[in-house]
Amino acid sequence: MEQEHLQLRRHIEEISKLTEEEWEFIASHFHLRRLKKHHFLVQEGQKVDHEFWIVKGLVKSYAIDAKGKEHIMQFGMENYWVSDYPAFQFKREATMNVDCLEDSVFFSLSFNDRETICHQVPAMANFFRTKSNLGYINLQQRIMSLLTQTAEERYEEILQKMPHLIQRVPKRLLASFLGVSRETLSRL
Amino acid sequence: MEQEHLQLRRHIEEISKLTEEEWEFIASHFHLRRLKKHHFLVQEGQKVDHEFWIVKGLVKSYAIDAKGKEHIMQFGMENYWVSDYPAFQFKREATMNVDCLEDSVFFSLSFNDRETICHQVPAMANFFRTKSNLGYINLQQRIMSLLTQTAEERYEEILQKMPHLIQRVPKRLLASFLGVSRETLSRL
DNA sequence: AGCAAAAAGTGATATACATCACATCAAAAA
DNA sequence: TTTTTGATGTGATGTATATCACTTTTTGCT
Incomplete structure (x- = not known):
C-alpha cells in the first residue's frame, strides 16, 4: 500500500478500527490529487462536490467580503479535513475559496461517496461523527476567543x-x- | 407513547428512520427532566456527564470571563441540543454554564449512553453525525459574521x-x- | 546576481464600540 | 399595592483597533 493511503488509514484508525475488507472498500472512494501553490481546491461560485483531506502541504479556506477583504475560515495542513462545508453539505455553489499556500497532496472524497461509506461501514459513521464533534468544539472555542x-x-x-x-x-x-x-x- | 418521546422520535426520524426495536432501545437511554427558570443544567467547575435535548422551554449556555462578563455560546430552545461540549466530550469539568431562561422540559443523555447507542444502532451514528455537521456549519457562519x-x-x-x-x-x-x-x- | 513582488513595519489619523453614570420603565416579589 | 429587581435607554467620555500612506525587508523569479 502506498505511503499516502497508509497515512489515511492510520488517521482513521486513531478513532475507528477497520477490517481489511472495510478498508479496501473505503480506500476505493478516496482519490489522490496534487496541486501547486496558488491553485484552487474550491472556487467561489462553483459547485462543491468534494471534501478534502490533506496528506502533505498547506491550504487555506476563506471568504471575500463586500470590500474585497479576505477572511480566513481555516488553515488546513497535514491530516486536516477541508472544504466549503456549507456548500458541500447543501449542494450549493461555493461562497468560499480553498487554495494552496504550499504545493499540496490530498485525497478528495465526494459527498455521495461519503454517505455511501458511512452507511456501508458503521465504523466510518462513527469516525466522521467524532471528527465533526471535535471540529464543532474547536469552532466554539474560536467563537469564545473572538467574544472574550x-x-x-x-x-x-x-x-x-x-x-x-x-x-x-x-x-x-x-x-x-x-x-x-x-x-x-x-x-x- | 408520551408526547415528549414522540417529539424526540420525530426529531430523529427527520434524519434517520428507525425500526420499533431500535426506537425502544434508544428511548430507554433518554431521561426526561424538568427545571424551573434560573436553575442549572450545567454548572462551571462540575463534571458534565450529559448532553440535553430541549423538549419545551429555553436555556442559554455561556461562559463568564475574567471581568465577570457573561458571553453566550448558544440559546437552546425546542428541539435543540445543548451542553458544555468541550467538557462533555473530554470528560473535563465545565467551563461553561447552562441555565434556564424559562421553565423547561428536556431529555438528558449521558456520554456513555450516546456512544452505546451509536455503536448499537448505526442509524443513530449517522443521525448524530449529520446533526454535528449542521452545528459545525452554523458555527462557521457565526465566525464569519464576527469577522466580516x-x-x-x-x-x-x-x-x-x-x-x-x-x-x-x-x-x-x-x-x-x-x-x-x-x-x-x-x-x- | 539582479529585479519585481509580496510581506512586514511604522507614523498619523479616524472610528466603531466599550465603559461609566444615571434616568426611566416594566415586571416580579413581598 | 408597594417595593424591589431587572431591563432598557441615553449622554459623555475613553480606547482598542481600523484605515491610509509610506518605508524597509524578505522572498521568489528570470
Missing part, C-alpha cells in the same frame, strides 16, 4: 498553541484568521 | 433569521450573544 479576548491575547494564544503552523503562514494571513488588521498585528 | 460584519449588521441579521427567538430573549442577552455591549445594541 483582545487581538493581542488571541495572537499570543495561537503562537503558543500552533507554533508549527505560524512558521508556515505569513502574518498577513494570521491577522485575517484572528480578525485583526495586519498593521495592528504587526504592532503587538 | 458590524454590530449593526449582525443584529439585523439575527432579527431576520430568528424572529421567534428574539421575542423570548432579553436584549441584554442578545447583545452578549452578538458580541456587543447592551448599550451599543440599544442604540442600533
Whole structure:
C-alpha cells in the first residue's frame, strides 16, 4: 500500500478500527490529487462536490467580503479535513475559496461517496461523527476567543498553541484568521 | 407513547428512520427532566456527564470571563441540543454554564449512553453525525459574521433569521450573544 | 546576481464600540 | 399595592483597533 493511503488509514484508525475488507472498500472512494501553490481546491461560485483531506502541504479556506477583504475560515495542513462545508453539505455553489499556500497532496472524497461509506461501514459513521464533534468544539472555542479576548491575547494564544503552523503562514494571513488588521498585528 | 418521546422520535426520524426495536432501545437511554427558570443544567467547575435535548422551554449556555462578563455560546430552545461540549466530550469539568431562561422540559443523555447507542444502532451514528455537521456549519457562519460584519449588521441579521427567538430573549442577552455591549445594541 | 513582488513595519489619523453614570420603565416579589 | 429587581435607554467620555500612506525587508523569479 502506498505511503499516502497508509497515512489515511492510520488517521482513521486513531478513532475507528477497520477490517481489511472495510478498508479496501473505503480506500476505493478516496482519490489522490496534487496541486501547486496558488491553485484552487474550491472556487467561489462553483459547485462543491468534494471534501478534502490533506496528506502533505498547506491550504487555506476563506471568504471575500463586500470590500474585497479576505477572511480566513481555516488553515488546513497535514491530516486536516477541508472544504466549503456549507456548500458541500447543501449542494450549493461555493461562497468560499480553498487554495494552496504550499504545493499540496490530498485525497478528495465526494459527498455521495461519503454517505455511501458511512452507511456501508458503521465504523466510518462513527469516525466522521467524532471528527465533526471535535471540529464543532474547536469552532466554539474560536467563537469564545473572538467574544472574550483582545487581538493581542488571541495572537499570543495561537503562537503558543500552533507554533508549527505560524512558521508556515505569513502574518498577513494570521491577522485575517484572528480578525485583526495586519498593521495592528504587526504592532503587538 | 408520551408526547415528549414522540417529539424526540420525530426529531430523529427527520434524519434517520428507525425500526420499533431500535426506537425502544434508544428511548430507554433518554431521561426526561424538568427545571424551573434560573436553575442549572450545567454548572462551571462540575463534571458534565450529559448532553440535553430541549423538549419545551429555553436555556442559554455561556461562559463568564475574567471581568465577570457573561458571553453566550448558544440559546437552546425546542428541539435543540445543548451542553458544555468541550467538557462533555473530554470528560473535563465545565467551563461553561447552562441555565434556564424559562421553565423547561428536556431529555438528558449521558456520554456513555450516546456512544452505546451509536455503536448499537448505526442509524443513530449517522443521525448524530449529520446533526454535528449542521452545528459545525452554523458555527462557521457565526465566525464569519464576527469577522466580516458590524454590530449593526449582525443584529439585523439575527432579527431576520430568528424572529421567534428574539421575542423570548432579553436584549441584554442578545447583545452578549452578538458580541456587543447592551448599550451599543440599544442604540442600533 | 539582479529585479519585481509580496510581506512586514511604522507614523498619523479616524472610528466603531466599550465603559461609566444615571434616568426611566416594566415586571416580579413581598 | 408597594417595593424591589431587572431591563432598557441615553449622554459623555475613553480606547482598542481600523484605515491610509509610506518605508524597509524578505522572498521568489528570470
